[in-house]
Every structure is written in structure tokens, then in C-alpha cells.
Amino acid sequence: MPKSLVKSGAEIDGYTIGECVHAGGMATLWTVTHPRIDGPLLMKVPRASEGEDPAAIVSFEMEMMILPRLAGPHVPHCYGTGDFAHQAYAVIERIPGTTLYKRLPDLPLPYEEARLLVARIAAALADLHRQNVIHHDIKPSSVMFRESGEAVLIDYGLSHHDHLPDLLQAEFRLPYGTAPYMAPERLRGVRDDPRSDLFSLGVLLYFFTTGERPFGEGETLRAMRRRLWRDPHPPRSLRADYPPWLQEVVLRCLEIEPVRRYPTATQLAFDLAHPTQVRLTARSERMKRDPLSVAWRRRFNQDAMQPRAKSDVAEQIASSPIIAVALDTVEGEPELNEALRVTTERILATLPSARLACVNVLKLNRIAIDKTLDEQGSNKHIDRLVALRHWATPLKLDESRLSVHVLEAVDPATALLEFAEVNEVDHVIIGARQSSFRRTLLGSVSAKVAAEATCTVTVVRPPRMATAKPDAGVVWG
Amino acid sequence: MLLAVFSDIHGNRQAFEACLKVARARSAERFILLGDFVGYGADPEWVVDTAMDMVAHGAVAVRGNHDEAVNTTTESMNNEAQIAIEWTRGRLDAAQRRFLAELPMLVEDRDRLFVHSEASSPKRWHYVRSTADAAKSLIATPAHVTFCGHIHRPALYSMSVTAKMTSFVPKTDVPVQLLRGRQWLAVLGSVGQPRDGDPSASFVLFDTDSCQITYCRVPYDIASAANKIRENGLPPWLADRLSQGR
Numbered sequence: 155m156p157k158s159l160v161k162s163g164a165e166i167d168g169y170t171i172g173e174c175v176h177a178g179g180m181a182t183l184w185t186v187t188h189p190r191i192d193g194p195l196l197m198k199v200p201r202a203s204e205g206e207d208p209a210a211i212v213s214f215e216m217e218m219m220i221l222p223r224l225a226g227p228h229v230p231h232c233y234g235t236g237d238f239a240h241q242a243y244a245v246i247e248r249i250p251g252t253t254l255y256k257r258l259p260d261l262p263l264p265y266e267e268a269r270l271l272v273a274r275i276a277a278a279l280a281d282l283h284r285q286n287v288i289h290h291d292i293k294p295s296s297v298m299f300r301e302s303g304e305a306v307l308i309d310y311g312l313s314h315h316d317h318l319p320d321l322l323q324a325e326f327r328l329p330y331g332t333a334p335y336m337a338p339e340r341l342r343g344v345r346d347d348p349r350s351d352l353f354s355l356g357v358l359l360y361f362f363t364t365g366e367r368p369f370g371e372g373e374t375l376r377a378m379r380r381r382l383w384r385d386p387h388p389p390r391s392l393r394a395d396y397p398p399w400l401q402e403v404v405l406r407c408l409e410i411e412p413v414r415r416y417p418t419a420t421q422l423a424f425d426l427a428h429p430t431q432v433r434l435t436a437r438s439e440r441m442k443r444d445p446l447s448v449a450w451r452r453r454f455n456q457d458a459m460q461p462r463a464k465s466d467v468a469e470q471i472a473s474s475p476i477i478a479v480a481l482d483t484v485e486g487e488p489e490l491n492e493a494l495r496v497t498t499e500r501i502l503a504t505l506p507s508a509r510l511a512c513v514n515v516l517k518l519n520r521i522a523i524d525k526t527l528d529e530q531g532s533n534k535h536i537d538r539l540v541a542l543r544h545w546a547t548p549l550k551l552d553e554s555r556l557s558v559h560v561l562e563a564v565d566p567a568t569a570l571l572e573f574a575e576v577n578e579v580d581h582v583i584i585g586a587r588q589s590s591f592r593r594t595l596l597g598s599v600s601a602k603v604a605a606e607a608t609c610t611v612t613v614v615r616p617p618r619m620a621t622a623k624p625d626a627g628v629v630w631g
Numbered sequence: 632m633l634l635a636v637f638s639d640i641h642g643n644r645q646a647f648e649a650c651l652k653v654a655r656a657r658s659a660e661r662f663i664l665l666g667d668f669v670g671y672g673a674d675p676e677w678v679v680d681t682a683m684d685m686v687a688h689g690a691v692a693v694r695g696n697h698d699e700a701v702n703t704t705t706e707s708m709n710n711e712a713q714i715a716i717e718w719t720r721g722r723l724d725a726a727q728r729r730f731l732a733e734l735p736m737l738v739e740d741r742d743r744l745f746v747h748s749e750a751s752s753p754k755r756w757h758y759v760r761s762t763a764d765a766a767k768s769l770i771a772t773p774a775h776v777t778f779c780g781h782i783h784r785p786a787l788y789s790m791s792v793t794a795k796m797t798s799f800v801p802k803t804d805v806p807v808q809l810l811r812g813r814q815w816l817a818v819l820g821s822v823g824q825p826r827d828g829d830p831s832a833s834f835v836l837f838d839t840d841s842c843q844i845t846y847c848r849v850p851y852d853i854a855s856a857a858n859k860i861r862e863n864g865l866p867p868w869l870a871d872r873l874s875q876g877r
Binding site for chain 2 (some may be wrong): 218
């Protein structure tokens with residue numbers, strides 16, 4: 155391996171080296187400048203001289219393969235790499251500020267602050283998973299925030315890219331990573347399940363809201379293996395005021411079996427964005443860990459959990475979309491609402507991990523001040539939530555897959571589009587009004603949503619009636 | 632420079648033509664042919680003539696076991712392959728047979744090695760089925776990248792400086808950078824008789840500057856290739872398997 159050429163004032167491939175700003179166990183970080191690149195840059199250089207940990211080399215190789223392929227606000231932009239034949243380096247955008255590690259003295263954080271913080275990390279993870287990458291080292295020191303608010307995930311040395319060879323697959327006898335945050339399946343050598351990142355994010359959320367790490371700090375394999383059978387203390391047993399919905403979210407992330415966690419980071423972000431809609435199960439009630447008898451049964455039946463098919467990151471995300479159905483429960487024609495239910499049912503039938511958000515827009519008047527109570531004195535908002543749930547009942551969806559939302563807005567189309575955008579909805583199902591008079595007068599909500607949405611939109615019309623005009627049954631999506 | 636690498640064409644004109652068209656459209660500058668030009672398919676003359684012309688214009692070609700079997704009757708083959716090779720022998724003229732007989736077993740080109748089966752003992756026609764097989768081949772050569780075919784299923788292996796192996800089934804059209812500092816074995820799928828469940832023809836593009844390899848798949852007129860096999864009285868399974876990719 156050639157000696158490192160990186161030192162202050164040196165020039166490599168057009169980059170002028172500045173000062174060393176960080177010297178870690180695996181790599182050093184240097185400020186660099188380039189005449190044709192604006193903005194602050196960092197050069198990451200692996201520790202690769204003789205006698206160094208071979209892990210440093212392999213993880214740097216992995217990072218060199220993955221970084222140039224990543225895009226978007228949730229990753230540092232990569233400007234160039236150099237390989238081991240000459241001088242190994244990666245030049246990346248320098249994100250101003252510090253990592254989340256600096257917040258450790260402030261723990262536990264207020265619940266609301268932690269909720270918003272972790273929701274932003276979940277959104278970043280969702281974006282990363284969509285790019286076929288599993289991070290595998292989610293922890294406070296891997297997370298930074300842009301001034302505009304987006305979480306940025308750094309350090310891809312342990313990551314897995316579903317479309318690239320995994321150089322770490324056979325490299326080490328022990329799973330490599332940060333022990334307190336490592337998902338249990340990693341201890342069994344599984345590296346291709348994106349839900350491993352949701353486990354790590356669950357550890358972070360637990361830690362940030364209780365001040366304690368759910369599985370301690372043990373670095374030994376024996377200490378790490380405990381998480382294969384021993385569940386953590388429920389947060390409510392540590393903090394009396396711990397919100398049940400938050401415990402539901404945290405413990406779902408920390409499920410031992412990946413299949414019992416959230417299917418996608420987007421679905422986790424969705425729950426964090428709508429805490430009142432989180433379906434509470436026995437998890438939220440738990441005040442004690444599982445009895446030892448249960449834990450021991452898990453411990454000595456490890457083999458029963460073993461078989462699993464190879465997972466495909468893109469496939470898993472595609473089979474777990476967020477579907478929003480826009481319903482007019484007040485003025486909507488019953489045939490149209492029925493047609494919407496039939497279409498929704500068909501789509502859900504093929505996607506067992508999808509979740510459904512039923513959305514209704516409570517239209518506000520532009521000028522008059524709206525009254526919350528209607529003429530009969532009942533609360534309009536609550537009435538509509540009830541109506542939405544009633545509409546969804548025949549779908550017989552597990553409650554954890556269903557949520558209902560009433561948006562209040564002057565312009566329904568804009569409100570629906572914004573809902574879809576903010577919640578990273580994958581598919582909007584919307585009915586088209588049949589009455590041409592109303593459509594002319596009000597403009598078509600479905601047409602605007604279909605035209606402007608950034609996701610798939612299915613426009614539903616009721617089945618053709620005998621009297622309908624020839625074009626009345628056109629469906630476009 | 633952009634290399635286009637083809638393996639196991641097996642007398643399938645339709646598949647080879649389709650791949651060549653795509654490779655040229657993607658600006659391939661140099662062509663590498665990893666052997667098994669004949670056997671199974673019904674257009675051996677056209678395929679061999681095309682290969683001879685390409686070699687005359689600078690392409691690299693190596694010998695496959697079916698190419699060898701055209702000239703030597705000692706090769707042990709399964710029944711269908713044997714019928715096909717005997718039929719092929721009758722179709723080729725002396726010049727075509729000589730071209731196949733004189734093909735080198737392997738070609739080294741800078742830090743790249745081209746071979747039909749694998750590098751440790753190319754004349755024994757071993758298949759690379761596992762990381763252990765791949766390791767044997769990689770240990771036998773100092774080349775940074777070895778390109779081979781023979782098994783008709785794409786795979787990409789690497790070996791680190793500490794002799795740790797990785798294996799990977801490449802995704803179509805996703806370039807992978809073959810990092811220096813480790814050795815790579817790129818096993819190609821087949822142009823003329825894919826066996827990985829995907830019936831489309833398979834070939835590889837390799838950019839020697841960026842060291843990026845891209846596995847490509849090309850749809851082609853399977854029905855015509857299969858009909859010609861049936862019309863010539865070759866075993867029907869050789870026609871049927873094309874549409875199944877098995």
C-alpha cells in the first residue's frame with residue numbers, strides 16, 4: 155500500500171489540502187478546496203497503511219462504491235474519489251454544524267422535540283432505502299442536519315447497496331458495527347434487510363427519550379446476543395409520563411423479528427407525524443419486560459426463527475406503500491364512495507404491508523368565519539373522522555394499517571396534494587365528480603390532483619349506468 | 632476504452648446480432664469474444680464468419696469447449712450437445728474449422744485476462760459455480776479482472792488482499808466499479824442460450840478507464856432462432872429452452 159500523500163498544502167487531482175479536522179480510527183478528514191467547486195469540501199482518507207485494521211480498507215472501498223451513487227438532500231454530495239492504486243480518498247460536501255452526538259448531554263429530550271427529530275431521520279432513511287442502500291450504522295454520530303432542516307446521514311463504510319457487491323459480507327467473523335445500535339438479525343449475518351436501520355433508529359429514539367440505551371453499552375458478542383431473546387425495559391417503566399403512543403412506536407421499532415417492525419421508514423415517519431393516529435396495541439400498555447419464561451423460550455428456540463428468504467430492498471419498499479384515498483363523506487355520491495372502496499380493496503389485496511390513509515377535506519369559506527359546530531351543534535371535524543372510519547370498516551384492515559385525517563382548507567385539491575407530499579404518499583385514489591354542473595362550477599379536484607401530484611393517482615368513477623354518456627366511464631391513473 | 636464482451640453465442644444469430652447492435656449503439660470500441668461460438672444453435676456458419684471478420688478487425692477471441700469439440704471427437708458431452716456438435720461439424724467448411732481450432736485458450740491484455748471457463752486450468756473446462764471455484768481461478772492469475780463464461784449464468788466475484796471472497800449476482804444495467812486493490816472475476820451470462828431464468832441475451836460492457844462493468848440484457852427474436860433449430864432437425868429441447876432461459 156503506498157504511503158499517504160495527503161498533507162497540508164499538497165495537491166491531489168486538483169484538490170488543495172487544507173487542515174486535518176478529524177482523525178478517527180478508520181479515516182482522517184481534511185478540508186480541501188478545488189478551483190471549480192464552490193462551497194466547503196472535506197476529503198476523507200482511509201487509514202490504510204500496513205498494520206492498520208483491514209476493516210478500514212474494506213469499509214472505505216464500500217464507501218467509495220456507494221457515495222458517488224447517492225443523491226438528494228439526505229446525503230453528503232460526493233465530488234470525486236481516488237482509488238488505492240494511487241491515493242484512496244473521497245471528496246464530499248462538508249455539512250456545517252455537528253452530529254447528533256453533541257446532544258447526548260441533553261438527554262432525555264422533551265418528547266415533542268425527540269418526535270420531530272426522529273421523524274426527520276426516518277424521512278432521510280426512507281430516501282436512502284429508496285436508493286437501494288441500507289445504512290447499517292445509524293447512531294447519533296451518523297446524523298447531521300442541514301440549515302434547511304433535513305437530516306443528513308453520513309458514513310457509509312458499513313452500508314449495503316442492493317445493486318452492488320457487498321464487500322463486507324464475508325470479511326469479518328463478527329458483525330461489524332456499533333454494538334448498542336445493532337439489529338439482532340445482524341448477529342445472524344443478515345445484511346440485506348432495510349428494517350435493520352429501523353431497529354437502530356428505535357434504539358436512538360429510546361435513548362433520546364429515556365436517557366438510557368435499551369440494550370446497554372456491552373460490546374462483547376455475548377452482551378450483543380442478548381437482544382436476540384431479551385426485550386428491553388418498556389420506556390414507561392423508566393418514565394411515568396412516557397406517552398403510550400411513543401412507547402408503541404419505539405417498541406415496534408425494537409421488535410426482535412424484522413417482520414414485526416414497521417415495514418418501511420416512510421411508515422414510521424408517518425406515525426411520528428401523526429401521533430394521535432398511532433394504533434395502540436399491548437405494546438403501549440407494557441410496564442414490564444416479558445417474563446423470563448417467555449424470554450428463555452425465545453433463547454432456546456432460536457433455530458425456529460432462522461429460515462428467511464433473501465429480501466430485496468426495492469421490492470420490500472414497493473410492497474409497503476402509503477396509499478391515500480380521498481373521500482367526500484358529506485356530499486359524495488354513495489355509488490362513487492362504493493366504487494372507491496372496491497378499487498381500494500383491490501389495491502390493498504395485492505399489498506399486505508401497505509397502509510391506508512383516508513382523507514377528507516373540510517372546506518373552509520374564503521370570507522365568512524367558519525364555525526366549528528354545525529347547525530345541530532355537533533363538531534364537524536369529529537363527525538367526519540367517524541364517517542371516514544365507517545367507510546373503511548368493510549375493508550377489515552388491521553388498525554395499525556389504517557388512519558383517518560380531516561384536512562381543513564379553502565382549496566381541497568391543494569390540501570390533498572400537500573398531504574400527499576408531506577407524508578410521502580405513494581398512491582392517491584380519488585373519485586371524480588359525476589355532476590357536470592358542480593364540476594364546471596367548482597373545477598375538478600381529481601383533475602388537479604391527477605395533473606399535479608408527484609405520485610401515482612387513480613381516478614375512480616362509479617360503474618357505467620345505462621343512461622350514462624359513452625365517455626362517462628373513462629378511468630385514468 | 633469501452634470493451635464489449637460476449638460469451639457462449641452458440642450459433643444463435645438472432646441473439647448475437649441484437650447484442651452487437653446494442654453494443655455499437657452504446658459506443659463499444661473493442662470487442663472480446665469468450666468462446667463457444669457454435670453448438671446448440673442453428674446458425675454456426677454465420678456466427679463463425681462474423682467472429683472471423685471481427686477478429687480480422689482487432690477483436691479478441693478465445694476457444695470454448697464446443698469450439699474444440701468441432702475438431703476433436705473426444706470431448707465428453709451430453710447427448711443433445713453431442714447431436715448438435717455433430718450437425719455443426721457438417722455445416723462448417725475447412726477455413727471455419729481451422730479458425731476455431733487455432734483460437735488461443737486464453738488472452739492476457741494488460742491487467743485483464745480473457746478465458747472461456749476459468750483461469751486455473753482452462754483446458755479442463757471447469758465451471759465457476761461457487762466462491763471456492765472463483766477463488767481457484769483468481770489465485771491462478773495476477774490479473775485485476777478475469778472475464779469468463781461457460782456456465783451461462785452471470786456472476787461477479789472479488790477477492791481482497793487478505794483473500795476474502797465476495798459473490799454477487801449483477802443487476803442489469805447497473806455499472807459496478809471494479810475497485811483496484813482487489814481482484815475480480817466477471818462471469819458472463821450467455822448470448823445465445825441464457826440459463827438464469829431470463830431468456831434475453833446477455834453481454835457485458837467494461838470501461839477500462841473508470842473500471843466500471845455493466846451487465847446488459849437484450850431482447851431478441853427468440854421465435855425465429857427456435858424455429859430454425861426445429862427446422863434443422865436438432866433436438867427440440869434446444870429450441871424450447873431458449874424462451875424459458877434455462
